[in-house]
Ligand code: FES
């Protein structure tokens with residue numbers, strides 16, 4: 015049978031109902047209509063185009079999807095976009111300055127070779143930034159303390175040692191502690 | 193030459209992008225209008241498919257198409273066997289979508305394409321597949337080979353896919369002569385690579401140009417391109433495969449084809465829309481390949497002084513339901529089993545066994561962790577039985593520095609080439625680790641601790657790793673005429689190993705530019721399409737040397753052209769800071785200008801072209817614009833094919849404290865001495881080793897893919913399959929030895945897998961040492977759980993020692 019050359023009429027979208035959400039993302043106010051079941055991670059990545067937030071497990075274990083919601087680190091794979099309605103969200107894209115200069119933690123990651131494939135990295139950065147900011151650096155920064163601090167995020171490449179080093183040096187820079 | 197960057201701790205070139213959210217992993221590629229794939233997977237290990245009905249799923253709003261094996265035309269056939277081998281007598285590979293039979297839980301049966309992944313997943317529940325009663329199965333390899341075991345494939349008796357025997361020297365004579373025999377039976381369980389980014393494939397077909405573009409998180413884009421072109425019957429030049437940023441691979445992404453790698457492009461072509469499949473974590477456990485289960489029975493024939501005369505190893509290798517990658521993993525194990533020891537006589541026999549679970553292909557280490565566990569546990573036991581020190585027994589068997597190259601006659605490595613260890617300083621490594629441990633001091637501490645009722649133990653393990661195997665890779669170097677930046681291509685991909693930095697260092701040294709001005713583009717068949725893949729710790733060795741050779745050639749072109757331009761002799765020139773200088777003068781010409789002048793132009797449309805016209809021509813003035821045999825520009829390509837593998841090695845040790853009551857373990861120190869030849873960038877080498885050790889810790893303690901007796905995965909997620917967090921991985925102390933490989937111009941060996949290989953035997957050895965005073969049983973099965981330690985202490989408990 016000859017294949018039809020007429021372009022088929024594919025559906026544009028699913029029949030999920032839509033809800034309006036309003037958020038402040040990296041300082042910008044946005045309004046979008048979303049399916050109630052879309053995950054915040056997917057919303058950030060595919061609706062907003064901020065693909066720095068990654069999805070490694072979609073069940074809350076790996077931490078790749080970590081973003082900061084209203085000042086606290088959270089798993090965007092365990093959060094529906096509609097749950098974040100009215101929130102302030104920060105993603106990895108917000109860390110560097112507009113002029114491109116890196117956040118001290120990003121600098122420290124680079125200098126310490128704390129990333130290899132880079133897939134876990136945004137999650138680590140957001141989780142560490144939120145913990146350092148929340149405590150204003152008054153957090154156990156011994157090797158063991160930092161390891162506990164990192165224990166919500168998986169990295170399969172680095173063996174963590176250089177991430178520990180990066181946190182130590184970033185905390186020094188950010189809070190002039192020893 | 194300018195300052196040499198080879199061997200320096202140069203910071204990575206592309207971190208800034210990855211740190212600011214600018215990574216480009218497959219799911220980040222914007223593909224407007226893309227459709228999304230979800231698979232219907234088999235819920236049974238072995239069953240017959242009685243009927244399939246997709247009508248309900250198709251009627252779900254948002255669903256575009258649903259495919260079963262009946263809807264995929266010529267793709268409905270068994271996928272290729274990648275690496276055939278004479279001893280692989282019953283090879284079986286899987287179909288993209290199951291026809292008639294399913295062979296493991298998770299096997300792809302139907303594919304749904306929908307407007308988003310949410311709807312696609314909904315619709316998988318609406319595909320109606322009727323199965324027979326699940327058939328009996330057995331996933332225990334020792335039982336699966338018995339005559340009455342249920343068969344995975346009806347026409348493969350005893351479930352044996354391959355049977356291989358490799359003999360070197362005269363093992364029978366060695367066993368006849370020996371004074372002492374040591375036997376161990378060890379087992380390593382099934383595990384998985386678990387890269388943080390799961391697999392992903394996206395495809396777009398342009399019906400105007402006829403070009404099919406595929407983004408695939410693969411370690412082998414050139415091979416994928418070749419395979420897709422031949423399977424779809426397309427011109428190779430019309431298929432472009434791009435492996436963009438890839439979030440870890442560790443072997444799992446070297447297999448081709450996974451069903452989705454064929455079906456996604458197929459759907460994109462049939463539906464005239466971009467299509468993507470982004471595997472989720474559960475699917476990664478269900479459908480992406482795994483590795484590790486092997487059971488080795490090793491016997492050593494030794495003299496009373498501990499010198500091992502011969503070895504026999506008989507092992508079973510679990511290959512899962514299919515064997516698409518051939519027997520590579522088993523073959524590597526069979527040649528790695530003698531480790532760094534002389535052992536001149538050996539007989540290794542193995543069978544690769546089908547089991548109705550996810551197929552097996554290489555995972556970081558690829559057979560070596562298993563072999564290393566077997567031989568190192570055997571060496572420990574030999575020492576104990578002979579009343580000798582564990583370090584001393586090893587020393588007496590290590591291949592001596594002056595014995596290299598050391599060949600194991602008649603053995604063939606997985607690449608079909610001879611097993612010849614190229615270089616090493618094994619005894620020095622042993623000395624270094626003893627010194628680092630401070631052995632005497634440790635023994636005193638151990639004794640003191642014991643008096644306090646605390647159990648300290650020391651473990652060690654050597655390893656060897658055949659790295660940098662063939663067949664070949666290429667390097668392409670081009671100096672950009674406008675910017676003077678150097679573009680480099682090779683046929684590999686990176687999953688985070690730092691190619692863009694180490695290859696830049698190699699080129700920077702030849703052309704006198706800074707590594708930041710060297711831009712590597714790899715993993716894109718549109719940029720360079722000769723080569724093989726990233727696997728077997730081969731990138732630095734094979735591509736590294738090809739790129740080095742290409743850069744040397746480019747350097748010669750630059751020098752020759754600059755000598756004409758500056759009217760100076762080549763010997764008086766040096767390449768530095770992106771320029772060619774006449775030594776001891778301030779006369780120089782920029783690399784961009786040389787590159788421009790090497791392309792005889794009519795028009796001066798930029799600064800470099802204007803600069804170039806101030807000099808004499810790049811060609812000799814008595815020649816035409818392009819001299820004899822010269823091409824325009826500064827562009828070179830070279831290929832490197834190693835004669836055989838370069839053997840890296842090392843020794844690890846750990847000091848642990850074990851609590852026999854809680855069966856918990858603290859690792860007080862973990863020390864690595866390793867030698868991967870000349871290091872291009874020690875920081876990156878250390879990153880590879882530390883990451884490898886972390887995966888080794890997973891293998892030693894946590895990572896086990898569990899299945900019930902019916903072949904159902906029991907821990908196909910990160911809640912139940914435990915990948916170590918920072919709190920589970922110890923700090924690693926690293927010491928380097930650099931024994932250059934004589935096999936390649938850079939003297940390098942690979943390091944990608946090294947860290948992973950010896951961790952399990954180190955840990956088992958350390959725990960045994962700690963608990964020896966209690967009469968612990970041998971730890972011959974990894975991963976080690978608190979349970980296994982508890983069981984190993986059962987005799988002690990019976991005797992009420994604890
Ligand atoms: S993707 Fe959210 S925790 Fe893994």
Ligand code: FES
Nearest residue numbers: 130134169170171
């Ligand atoms: S850098 Fe690859 S997972 Fe962390």
